[in-house]
Amino acid sequence: MNSKRTGRTPESALAELRRRLEAGLVSARLNKSQLAGLAGLSRGTVQEAFKAGARVPSTFTVAALARVLKLSAAELQELRRDAAGGVSGEGPGRPIGQWEPHALEVHPAGHAPGGSRSVEQRVLPGYVRREHDRLLAEVVREAEQGRSRMVVLVGESSTGKTRACWEAVQPLAEKGWRLWHPFDPTRAKAALEELQDVGPRTVVWLNEAQHYFGDRLVGEQVAAAVHALLIEPERAPVLVLGTLWHQYFTQYTALPGADGADPHSRVRELLSERTVSVPEAFNASELAVASSLARGDVLLADALTRARADGRLCQDLAGAPMLLKRYENGSPAARALLEAAMDARRLGFGLHIPQAFLTDAALDYVHDSDSDQLIDDWAEKAYAELATKVHGKRAPLARVPPRQQQRPPGSPAPTGNGASRIQGPVFRLADYLEQHGRSVLRHRCPPASFWHATLQHITQPDVLDTLARAAERYHRLQWAHHLHHRASHHYSRSALVQPVRMHEEARGLSAAETFRLATNLLVRLALMREKAGDHNTPESLHQQANEDNSPGALVRLALMREKAGDHNSPESLYRRAADFGNDFPQLFPDHPPSRMLHRLWPYGLDPDGTPTGPWSAESEALPQASSSLPTGA
Structure with missing residues (x-):
């Protein structure tokens, strides 16, 4: 573009600018390194200002050079503007x-x-x-x-x-x-x-x-x-x-x-x-504002479903797209592990998934055409691939470090069916991928390797129960049968209901009566394990029976807690047990009735055994242990 004011072309204006700079450099008897030092510019910037074919120098470079070389700044700036096509020098960047x-x-x-x-x-x-x-x-x-x-x-x-x-x-x-x-x-x-x-x-x-x-x-x-x-x-x-x-x-x-x-x-x-x-997490008031904005914002609303608990909303928003890319573009083995974990979470596993289970479960998720990639160390490489974190410090599948729960001195060891009973390394699936799996895999039945790995590696009775029911929904009845059987071997009350229901259907018992019989079985199993010298399993069994307010389980659990040095929880357990009636001699033949009455007296019994509070006597005797009970009982 020709300059209407001077008639110079940008090329001729730039050439004239550089000619004047060269003349000023000679007149000042300086080299370019010395010029750069005096002008406060880098040597590269000065070299570029003199170099043919380089870009037009900036306004500030021209001003600095004019000052040191004692040239007319106004004339040099006019040449610079013409060289730039009439655009004023504003420096690097754009609006x-x-x-x-x-x-x-x-x-x-x-x-x-x-x-x-x-x-x-x-x-x-x-x-x-x-x-x-x-x-x-x-x-x-x-x-x-x-x-x-x-x-x-x-x-x-x-x-x-x-x-x-x-x-x-x-x-x-x-x-x-x-x-x-x-x-x-x-x-x-x-x-x-x-x-x-x-x-x-x-x-x-x-x-x-x-x-x-x-x-x-x-x-x-x-x-x-x-x-x-x-x-x-x-x-x-x-x-x-x-x-x-x-x-x-x-x-x-x-x-x-x-x-x-x-x-x-x-x-x-x-x-x-x-x-x-900048804090890592949103506080409660900030999350409330985010919830208000989310009413018309799909991305924000989706992130809040996962990040509301810990407040790490930005990390979720930043990491979600990258997590999905890692899943979609991962190796066949890595994708197989992720899909096995997705199925595990959507069908009932807890947050922590055992590595032994995942490794065996993933085998049938790999397509036949990719099965040749399952070399000896395929699992090690796939876990390493999935451990690499994306934005927000999230890994698609992260190993969870073991944490020992701290308890007051003398309190009983935790029992139940949680992650504390899992043996070996455990992994956690990223929340976003879990949610993605619930959406895209919801209609797909897991392959045989998934059910087999469950049967081989899972001992948590609540998880086994849940997966057995899932197998029934997918019409995998043989797997469901074996999972129910394995759950019963680990003293699951829900699993015990299955054989009890089969034996009692002919007697016309209601579902509630059948469930109560299974509860009583748990109490008897706990007594048997106590007599056998098992000091861990009975607590778990009594707790499961306690969920149905079994008086025998309540009292036995209170006694066990007292013996373990717990002086707080037994009182509430005794108080609940006292509401059920004076049928404890048949539940505890090895404990003198006077001892039981003494313990229960403050909670509803006179010293002579006369009820003083509300009662709902249990008239049905405990069923005898049947041959279908687990052999380990």
């Missing part, structure tokens, strides 16, 4: 409104409902402003008023730092500010080369600031250049925004060691009083 947030490394959270899954269709979920947003907004207002400012948000991965910066600069977009994100050829090199060219009303976007300040060769120089940008009045106002993980903040702000080494002195000075912390 904020022309940026797409994901190009600035805001983590994608999903796609518009019903739209394609292309990059162009990605949308941002609703935004909840928190305390750090208020502090950030104050800094932005000061910049808008004409003062150069800098702030770095410090927090863990995927806590919303970059999104907060993006939301903060929106008022500046309406005022025509520019935004520059240095990243090419490397972040540190781009920043070092062009920071001196940044003009007023520019946001310098230093996302993941460790890539700039942590560079082993030029990190300190970048920090010095940022400091120079902030203190030069002719370049104000500018706003420098950055994000940083806690580990890097700690590293850069550490004081010199005993040996005097101080590799980050300039970075430490730059960050001083210029950081704002």
